[in-house]
Every structure is written in C-alpha cells, then in structure tokens.
Amino acid sequence: xxxxxxxxxxxxxxxxxxxxxxxxxxxxxxxxxxxxxxxxxxxxxxxxxxxxxxxxxxxxxxxxxxxxxxxxxxxxxxxxxxxxxxxxxxxxxxxxxxxxxxxxxxxxxxxxxxxxxxxxxxxxxxxxxxxxxxxxxxxxxxxxxxxxxxxxxxxxxxxxxxxxxxxxxxxxxxxxxxxxxxxxxxxxxxxxxxxxxxxxxxxxxxxxxxxxxxxxxxxxxxxxxxxxxxxxxxxxxxxxxxxxxxxxxxxxxxx
Amino acid sequence: xxxxxxxxxxxxxxxxxxxxxxxxxxxxxxxxxxxxxxxxxxxxxxxxxxxxxxxxxxxxxxxxxxxxxxxxxxxx
Amino acid sequence: xxxxxxxxxxxxxxxxxxxxxxxxxxxxxxxxxxxxxxxxxxxxxxxxxxxxxxxxxxxxxxxxxxxxxxxxxxxxxxxxxxxxxxxxxxxxxxxxxxxxxxxxxxxxxxxxxxxxxxxxxxxxxxxxxxxxxxxxxxxxxxxxxxxxxxxxxxxxxxxxxxxxxxxxxxxxxxxxxxxxxxxxxxxxxxxxxxxxxxxxxxxxxxxxxxxxxxxxxxxxxxxxxxxxxxxxxxxxxxxxxxxxxxxxxxxxxxxxxxxxxxxxxxxxxxxxxxxxxxxxxxxxxxxxxxxxxxxxxxxxxxxxxxxxxxxxxxxxxxxxxxxxxxxxxxxxxxxxxxxxxxxxxxxxxxxxxxxxxxxxxxxx
Numbered sequence: 001x002x003x004x005x006x007x008x009x010x011x012x013x014x015x016x017x018x019x020x021x022x023x024x025x026x027x028x029x030x031x032x033x034x035x036x037x038x039x040x041x042x043x044x045x046x047x048x049x050x051x052x053x054x055x056x057x058x059x060x061x062x063x064x065x066x067x068x069x070x071x072x073x074x075x076x077x078x079x080x081x082x083x084x085x086x087x088x089x090x091x092x093x094x095x096x097x098x099x100x101x102x103x104x105x106x107x108x109x110x111x112x113x114x115x116x117x118x119x120x121x122x123x124x125x126x127x128x129x130x131x132x133x134x135x136x137x138x139x140x141x142x143x144x145x146x147x148x149x150x151x152x153x154x155x156x157x158x159x160x161x162x163x164x165x166x167x168x169x170x171x172x173x174x175x176x177x178x179x180x181x182x183x184x185x186x187x188x189x190x191x192x193x194x195x196x197x198x199x200x201x202x203x204x205x206x207x208x209x210x211x212x213x214x215x216x217x218x219x220x221x222x223x224x225x226x227x228x229x230x231x232x233x234x235x236x237x238x239x240x241x242x243x244x245x246x247x248x249x250x251x252x253x254x255x
Numbered sequence: 256x257x258x259x260x261x262x263x264x265x266x267x268x269x270x271x272x273x274x275x276x277x278x279x280x281x282x283x284x285x286x287x288x289x290x291x292x293x294x295x296x297x298x299x300x301x302x303x304x305x306x307x308x309x310x311x312x313x314x315x316x317x318x319x320x321x322x323x324x325x326x327x328x329x330x331x
Numbered sequence: 332x333x334x335x336x337x338x339x340x341x342x343x344x345x346x347x348x349x350x351x352x353x354x355x356x357x358x359x360x361x362x363x364x365x366x367x368x369x370x371x372x373x374x375x376x377x378x379x380x381x382x383x384x385x386x387x388x389x390x391x392x393x394x395x396x397x398x399x400x401x402x403x404x405x406x407x408x409x410x411x412x413x414x415x416x417x418x419x420x421x422x423x424x425x426x427x428x429x430x431x432x433x434x435x436x437x438x439x440x441x442x443x444x445x446x447x448x449x450x451x452x453x454x455x456x457x458x459x460x461x462x463x464x465x466x467x468x469x470x471x472x473x474x475x476x477x478x479x480x481x482x483x484x485x486x487x488x489x490x491x492x493x494x495x496x497x498x499x500x501x502x503x504x505x506x507x508x509x510x511x512x513x514x515x516x517x518x519x520x521x522x523x524x525x526x527x528x529x530x531x532x533x534x535x536x537x538x539x540x541x542x543x544x545x546x547x548x549x550x551x552x553x554x555x556x557x558x559x560x561x562x563x564x565x566x567x568x569x570x571x572x573x574x575x576x577x578x579x580x581x582x583x584x585x586x587x588x589x590x591x592x593x594x595x596x597x598x599x600x601x602x603x604x605x606x607x608x609x610x611x612x613x614x615x616x617x618x619x620x621x622x623x624x625x626x627x628x629x630x631x632x633x634x635x636x637x638x639x640x641x642x643x644x645x646x647x648x649x650x651x652x653x654x655x656x657x658x659x660x661x662x663x664x665x666x667x668x669x670x671x672x673x674x675x676x677x678x679x680x681x682x683x684x685x686x687x688x689x690x691x692x693x694x695x
Binding site: 006008011020023024025030189190219230 | 260261268270271272273274276277278295313316318319320321322323324326327328329330331
C-alpha cells in the first residue's frame with residue numbers, strides 16, 4: 001500500500017483556480033465549474049476561451065475560472081457573448097448562466113442567440129430557484145415549490161408553470177445541440193461532462209449554437225440538507241425536467 | 256489484500272456536504288467527529304479494512320460528485 | 332487621404348465616418364428617425380469585412396457593444412430617445428467596466444413614444460446619465476453633416492483614450508439633411524495602440540476579468556469610483572469643445588446646440604443686419620459642459636439667452652455656469668416643433684430688452 005506505487009487519477013483541473021469558493025455545501029455550481037474546467041483542459045482550450053458571467057451566485061466566478069471572463073448585466077450574457085464572438089470568431093466563447101439570467105430577464109437574448117445560430121456554448125445551471133437573492137421563485141420553479149415569493153407553493157393559476165426553455169430553444173434552426181443532464185448522480189455527472197465536450201465540439205466545428213442544461217441542487221434555498229437536495233433532484237425535479245438529449249442535429253456519432 | 260486505491264480528502268476545503276458518502280460503493284467514507292476551520296464536519300476516508308466493507312478501488316466516484324474538488328484519488 | 336467633398340445625408344455621414352475611424356462592429360435596432368444609419372452600415376460593413384448585427388432590441392445591441400468592446404473591437408450602436416432609454420443599463424456597465432464605445436442618439440420627441448420630430452429633450456438623459464451610479468459620458472453635439480462626420484470620427488479615439496463610452500447627440504433633422512462632407516483619412520487599424528485590458532484568450536499571460544462588481548469590504552468600490560472620478564476630471568480639463576459666434580461685442584449671447592443652434596445662427600445673422608449686437612455661444616460638448624467659458628462671457632456683461640428644443644434642460648447647466656453674473660432668459664419649444672428664425676428674433680429682442688415677454692426670465 002505504498003503511496004509511491006499509486007498514481008494520481010483525479011485532481012484539480014488547470015482551468016479552475018485553487019481559490020475556495022463561496023458556494024454553499026452541496027451546491028451544483030461547484031460541480032459544474034469543475035466539469036467545465038475539465039472539459040477545457042481536455043480540449044486544450046483554456047487559453048483560447050472567453051466566458052461571460054451571469055448575475056446570480058456565479059457572478060464572481062471569475063475568481064474561480066482560470067480563463068478570460070467578462071461580466072454582463074443580468075440576462076445579457078448572450079448579447080455580450082455575441083459581441084465577443086464577432087470580434088474573436090476563432091476563440092471558444094461560452095456563457096454560464098442561471099435560470100433567472102437565462103429564462104427570465106434574459107429570455108429574448110437567449111432565444112435570439114440560439115436563433116442566430118451563434119457559435120457560442122451556453123452552460124445553463126437550472127436549480128429551480130433564485131439563489132443569490134435569497135430564494136425567490138424562478139421561472140423554472142416547479143409547481144408546489146415553496147419559495148420566498150411563493151410561500152404557499154407555486155400555483156399555476158397565479159404564477160404560471162415551470163418554463164422549459166431548452167425545448168423552446170430547440171425549435172430554432174440555429175440551435176444544433178441541446179441536452180439536459182443532472183449533477184446529482186455520478187452517472188449523471190459523467191454524462192454531463194460528455195455533453196459539455198460535445199457542445200464545445202459543436203462550436204469548434206462551427207455548426208451553430210449549443211447548450212447543456214444542468215439540473216443542480218440548491219440546498220440552502222430549498223431548505224434541504226445537501227444529501228436531501230440531491231435526492232429531491234433525482235426524484236422530484238426530473239418529473240418537470242426530464243434529462244436527455246433535447247435536440248441533436250450535429251450528425252456526430254455518440255461515443 | 257492491499258487496496259487498489261486511496262483518496263485524500265482536504266479537511267479544510269471540505270464543506271461537509273457528505274455527498275461522497277452516498278456514492279462510495281464500498282462505504283470507505285465517513286464523517287469526521289471534529290469540525291474544520293469553517294465549522295463543517297468534513298468527510299473522512301476510512302482506510303482501515305476492518306471498518307470499511309472493502310478496500311478503496313480508486314473508482315473516483317466520490318471525487319466526481321464532490322463539489323469542492325476536495326478529494327484527490329490515487330490508483331495503484 | 333481625405334475624401335473629396337460629398338453631398339451626404341447626416342445619418343450616412345455618421346456611418347461613413349465610423350467606418351473610416353476603424354469601427355468594424357455595429358449592432359443596432361430600427362427606430363425612426365435614425366434607420367438610415369443601420370441601413371447604410373448593413374451594406375458598408377459588408378464592403379469592409381466588418382460585422383453588422385441587427386439585434387433583437389436596443390438592450391441587446393448595447394450589450395453586444397459591451398462584449399465587442401471587452402474583446403477589443405471598435406464598436407458602435409445607434410438609436411433614438413426611447414431606445415437610448417433602453418441602453419442606460421448598458422451604458423452604466425460600460426462606464427463601470429471602463430470600456431470604449433460610441434453611441435449615436437438621433438433625438439426625437441418624448442416622453443414615452445413621443446413623436447419622430449427633432450425635439451432634443453434628451454439633454455438630461457445623455458448628460459446626467461439615465462443609468463445607475465456616479466458616472467459621466469462625454470457627449471458631443473454636432474450641428475450639421477460635416478460635424479456629424481468629424482465628431483463621430485473623433486469619438487472613437489476619445490473613447491479609447493479614456494476607456495469610456497462616448498455619445499453623439501444629434502436629432503432627426505440633422506440625420507435627414509444633406510450637406511457637403513469631407514471625411515478625414517481612414518485610420519489604419521494596424522497602427523492603433525494595443526489594448527492591455529481586453530479579453531482575447533489568456534495565451535502567454537494571466538487570465539483577465541472585466542467587471543464592475545466590487546463587493547469587498549475594504550472599500551474596493553469606493554476606490555473604483557474615485558478612480559473614475561479622477562478620469563472624469565481629466566476629461567473635463569482637456570476635452571471641452573464649443574464655438575463662439577459673434578460673441579465679442581454681444582449684449583445678448585444666445586446659447587444653443589445642434590439644430591437649435593442652426594436656427595439661432597440664422598436669427599443672429601438677421602438681427603445683426605438690423606444693428607443689434609447679438610451673438611451665439613454653441614456648446615459642442617454637452618458633457619463636459621463649457622462652464623468656464625460661458626461664465627467668462629457672462630462676466631463681460633452680456634445677457635444670456637438660452638434656446639432649446641425642449642422645456643428646458645441645458646438651461647440648468649447654463650444657470651450653474653452663469654449663476655447671478657448675468658440675466659438669464661429662456662425660450663423652449665417641446666414636442667419636436669421647430670420655430671422659425673423670426674420667432675427666435677422676437678425672443679432675442681425680448682432678452683435684449685430684459686422684459687421676459689417672449690420666453691421667460693430665469694429667477695434664481
């Protein structure tokens with residue numbers, strides 16, 4: 001059992017800074033950050049990447065991501081990313097956005113980024129709630145979810161239904177690859193990594209817009225322990241947001 | 256029989272979410288009785304084979320689900 | 332080399348000047364009365380291998396400018412008053428992030444949807460900053476096609492020099508009139524200085540982040556704002572522009588910018604023929620406002636007669652400049668109506684007499 005014989009098979013990716021994050025215990029952002037970084041490392045893209053931040057818990061993710069990052073107003077990351085990609089078409093341009101950023105205030109920018117077929121990749125963190133501002137309803141909050149602005153649970157008559165923005169984007173001709181994954185099982189995380197790699201490949205090949213939606217636990221605002229939050233995604237949230245490929249016109253063979 | 260794998264959990268980086276406990280197939284991870292500098296009870300690698308079901312296989316499932324990149328995995 | 336003299340519509344002159352200044356990224360959205368500008372650039376950008384995107388909204392367009400500027404490009408957007416209102420968030424972010432950009436505002440009637448006539452009731456919006464926070468943007472107010480071209484051209488260098496968005500405040504009339512224009516030499520993009528803050532991939536260097544959020548509890552935002560204020564101080568010290576027209580012996584000095592100044596100039600010429608000593612002071616930078624120079628004119632004893640195509644916005648900056656050093660008179664027309672020079676002459680005579688019968692005397 002000598003350590004000298006053992007080889008390290010898992011450690012921090014280079015595209016992630018060693019800084020300790022401010023994210024809560026069990027937060028999906030942390031897992032998503034690591035996956036994104038692993039993918040950039042594998043494709044050797046760190047030095048050719050420019051990312052755009054959301055407004056949300058990940059607003060200060062430039063402290064964690066080890067590549068060039070731009071801030072944008074809430075919801076506007078797709079527009080900022082469009083500007084960046086037009087100036088640097090040879091760079092990998094990505095947006096990293098939460099549900100409020102992407103599917104509430106930024107809905108128009110999101111749809112039109114996809115509709116223009118921008119060669120941009122969006123990592124969409126769906127935790128069905130507004131985290132940074134303290135747990136209000138998100139457009140993705142499922143029916144019955146108690147939040148600070150739906151204290152008796154989301155009701156469709158008052159608050160509408162959880163929005164499936166990924167399926168809406170699939171209708172656009174410019175969106176080429178959209179997949180939804182979970183960050184709450186090992187199998188799901190490994191599938192998510194493959195999805196992100198594929199999404200980046202779509203951009204590298206110039207095929208069009210790609211998006212990976214990641215169902216993500218928010219223990220603090222769901223008022224669950226991290227382990228219970230993981231359980232809730234795996235049993236409840238997937239009833240409203242079923243994981244799988246939503247659109248794939250890449251023509252790639254799945255490995 | 257010597258374990259095929261080994262993990263090192265950074266006790267100060269761990270935020271005590273304990274997701275790793277649920278994914279380890281061999282129950283090689285427990286909860287530390289002590290609190291770390293942030294006040295969390297970090298996860299703890301159970302190295303001794305008497306305590307664990309089987310030795311660590313270096314499968315890295317714990318590190319895969321760990322949000323903090325607090326687990327390094329070694330494989331023989 | 333400079334171009335030959337061309338007869339050009341104001342909106343087109345802006346587009347051509349931008350391209351010659353090295354602008355290769357234009358993001359816009361249709362709104363009357365400036366549609367000729369995106370239409371011109373849709374074709375012109377194709378010719379020069381630039382980027383033209385008709386965005387989904389004015390909000391999206393200003394954010395595309397934000398991204399392009401962060402990436403190091405010379406980027407421009409344009410709109411008219413209600414659309415400029417939509418861009419205020421983006422302008423605040425451009426200032427907080429210290430990014431260069433050029434924004435063209437062809438003003439129209441308001442508030443709300445207003446009309447499409449050349450009211451200039453955006454003075455507050457453009458100079459006071461409709462977005463949040465302590466910031467300013469240089470604002471240049473041309474009065475004809477040649478100036479639209481020259482000031483647009485200069486705006487890109489000004490923006491880069493100070494890492495700030497720069498606004499060109501025109502209006503619907505200026506955008507439509509056709510006047511002769513001589514353009515400056517096109518800028519060779521290759522000789523522009525390298526920008527050491529842009530996002531272009533971190534090969535060979537540490538990664539960069541561009542942001543305006545400073546949450547730390549060690550006074551980070553306080554220091555950032557002081558840094559911005561120091562920059563604004565340098566702009567105030569170095570970038571004021573104005574024109575004096577027949578002010579040396581004037582007993583009344585009309586203060587007007589843009590289209591209002593064209594009418595005022597015609598009226599000044601007429602009353603001079605009748606022997607009245609009236610002149611025109613034309614601010615070209617609305618921010619920084621030419622406070623010192625206007626104050627100097629007031630100190631010489633002239634009455635100050637402010638004329639605006641609004642109910643009175645620049646008049647507040649005139650009051651701050653002049654204070655009680657001279658009598659201040661105001662005449663304003665809202666809603667995009669344009670007075671004739673004869674109507675303005677009545678105001679000038681009334682100001683000369685000091686009777687406040689046409690327009691009003693400002694009581695401090």
